Amino acid sequence: MTNLNIYKEKLRQSGLRPTRQRLKICEALFSPEKTFHFTINDLTKIIEEKLSEKISLATVYNTIHAFKKKGYLKEILVNSDKRYFDTNVTEHHHFFDEDTNELIDCSSDDIDSVNIKQNITGKKIKSVEVLIKVATDNQTQK
Amino acid sequence: MTNLNIYKEKLRQSGLRPTRQRLKICEALFSPEKTFHFTINDLTKIIEEKLSEKISLATVYNTIHAFKKKGYLKEILVNSDKRYFDTNVTEHHHFFDEDTNELIDCSSDDIDSVNIKQNITGKKIKSVEVLIKVATDNQTQK
DNA sequence: GAAATAGTTTAGAATTATTATAAACAATAA
DNA sequence: TTATTGTTTATAATAATTCTAAACTATTTC
Numbered sequence: 052m053t054n055l056n057i058y059k060e061k062l063r064q065s066g067l068r069p070t071r072q073r074l075k076i077c078e079a080l081f082s083p084e085k086t087f088h089f090t091i092n093d094l095t096k097i098i099e100e101k102l103s104e105k106i107s108l109a110t111v112y113n114t115i116h117a118f119k120k121k122g123y124l125k126e127i128l129v130n131s132d133k134r135y136f137d138t139n140v141t142e143h144h145h146f147f148d149e150d151t152n153e154l155i156d157c158s159s160d161d162i163d164s165v166n167i168k169q170n171i172t173g174k175k176i177k178s179v180e181v182l183i184k185v186a187t188d189n190q191t192q193k
Numbered sequence: 194m195t196n197l198n199i200y201k202e203k204l205r206q207s208g209l210r211p212t213r214q215r216l217k218i219c220e221a222l223f224s225p226e227k228t229f230h231f232t233i234n235d236l237t238k239i240i241e242e243k244l245s246e247k248i249s250l251a252t253v254y255n256t257i258h259a260f261k262k263k264g265y266l267k268e269i270l271v272n273s274d275k276r277y278f279d280t281n282v283t284e285h286h287h288f289f290d291e292d293t294n295e296l297i298d299c300s301s302d303d304i305d306s307v308n309i310k311q312n313i314t315g316k317k318i319k320s321v322e323v324l325i326k327v328a329t330d331n332q333t334q335k
Numbered sequence: 336g337a338a339a340t341a342g343t344t345t346a347g348a349a350t351t352a353t354t355a356t357a358a359a360c361a362a363t364a365a
Numbered sequence: 366t367t368a369t370t371g372t373t374t375a376t377a378a379t380a381a382t383t384c385t386a387a388a389c390t391a392t393t394t395c
Contacts, residue, residue, distance in 0.1 A: 068342060068391055091381085107345045112382070128270035128324075134381090146313055161311040165323055169303040171288055174327035181307055181323050182270075185316035210362055210371060233352085249374045254353070276352090 054082055065121045075104045076114050080124070086139035088127065088154045091115060094136075129154055129182060144181040157183060196224055207263045217246045218256050222266070228281035230269065230296045233257060236278075271296055271324060286323040299325060 058077035059069040067073060079097050089097070095111050098104050115136060118124045127135045129147045135154055144157040165179050200219035201211040209215060221239050231239070237253050240246050257278060260266045269277045271289045277296055286299040307321050 070343065070390075072344070109346080109383080110344055113343085126273065128273065131268065131270065131276050134273050146316075148313065148316065149319065150316075155313060157309075157311075161309065163308040163310070165307055166305040167299075167303065167325060168305070169299075170325075171290065171297060171327050173329065174288075174290065174292075175330045177291065177326040177328050179323060179325050181321060183309060183312075183321050184319040185313050186319050187315065188317045212361075212372060214373070251354080251375080252373055255372080 054078070061123075067117060067121070072104075072106045072110050073114055075102055075106065076111070076118075078102060080118075080138050083138075086137065086156075088135045088137050090133050090135055127154060142178075144183070146183045146185055149184055149186040157181070196220070203265075209259060209263070214246075214248045214252050215256055217244055217248065218253070218260075220244060222260075222280050225280075228279065228298070230277045230279050232275050232277060269296060284320075286325070288325045288327055291326055291328040299323070 055074060055078075058074050058081070061077070062069040062073055075098055076094070079094060079102060091108075091111055094115070095106070095108065098106055098111075115124065119126060119136070122140060123138075125137045125140050127137050127145060129135060129145065130152075133152075137154075137156075139156060143159055144162055146155040146157050147153070148155065162181060165181060167176065167179065170176060197216060197220075200216050200223070203219070204211040204215055217240055218236070221236060221244060233250075233253055236257070237248070237250065240248055240253075257266065261268060261278070264282060265280075267279045267282050269279050269287060271277060271287065272294075275294075279296075279298075281298060285301055286304055288297040288299050289295070290297065304323060307323060309318065309321065312318060
């Protein structure tokens with residue numbers, strides 16, 4: 052309940068009206084203690100089943116894109132089958148388990164900072180992301 | 194012409210029959226001096242326009258997937274709008290220019306090797322890929 | 336507060352990329 | 366040369382995402 056006002060403020064601050072649907076989505080995304088990864092489908096299910104709210108798919112898409120644009124979410128690219136989003140928007144990296152198709156955070160502590168010696172002239176580095184694909188030993192690489 | 198036999202051999206070696214279509218695709222992909230990035234659409238156009246060959250879309254998809262599986266191609270994930278493939282299958286990384294949507298190789302020389310301190314237990318690291326998003330300074334981050 | 340406005344949601348249609356299908360065809364093996 | 370097995374093709378099917386325009390809601394203005 053107290054979170055609700057925080058979400059309202061958060062939305063207003065970025066020029067998004069705090070509608071019932073957006074607040075529900077905020078609740079699903081930002082009330083869990085731990086950050087997590089999800090697909091649009093996952094999220095729609097969570098909202099329907101756990102929060103007992105039926106939100107139109109188009110709205111879920113709209114909202115997720117708006118949130119991504121505002122920096123409330125990150126999109127993580129791991130394979131071409133699924134689009135994952137991440138509620139952890141801090142600088143971090145990922146393991147992708149090819150056996151289970153699971154995406155696991157790799158904190159910046161678990162990796163030495165990536166040193167880029169040569170950049171494209173005239174451009175600024177906006178982000179550096181490392182994706183580490185893992186599998187059991189006998190597994191073929193994708 | 195001499196390349197043709199190399200491609201035939203390459204295909205046979207990996208259990209793929211050297212058909213007219215696959216050889217044309219090999220020509221488009223592996224005869225240029227420099228490696229390059231492409232989408233399925235790009236490739237289909239190149240084959241139609243430059244090599245004056247009409248290959249069914251389904252075959253292009255099939256072949257690209259077969260080649261990827263055999264390690265003749267890599268898929269590069271940069272944004273969710275387009276699926277890029279890379280004829281450079283050596284260990285390397287990428288810059289992605291958000292202004293132009295251009296994908297640029299980042300040789301292993303341009304980046305210090307990534308040191309991963311902590312791995313998932315029981316798993317083997319299959320690949321480590323770094324994606325560096327760049328843009329002109331005033332550009333917003335995607 | 337009521338009306339005006341600007342932004343949002345919705346169901347369903349449209350679009351797009353990709354994969355499946357099954358018949359015709361081509362490469363290889365016997 | 367025939368049989369076998371793999372491949373190509375046009376087209377249909379599927380699936381994810383975006384578009385549309387009408388109904389609705391939050392905010393602003395009076």
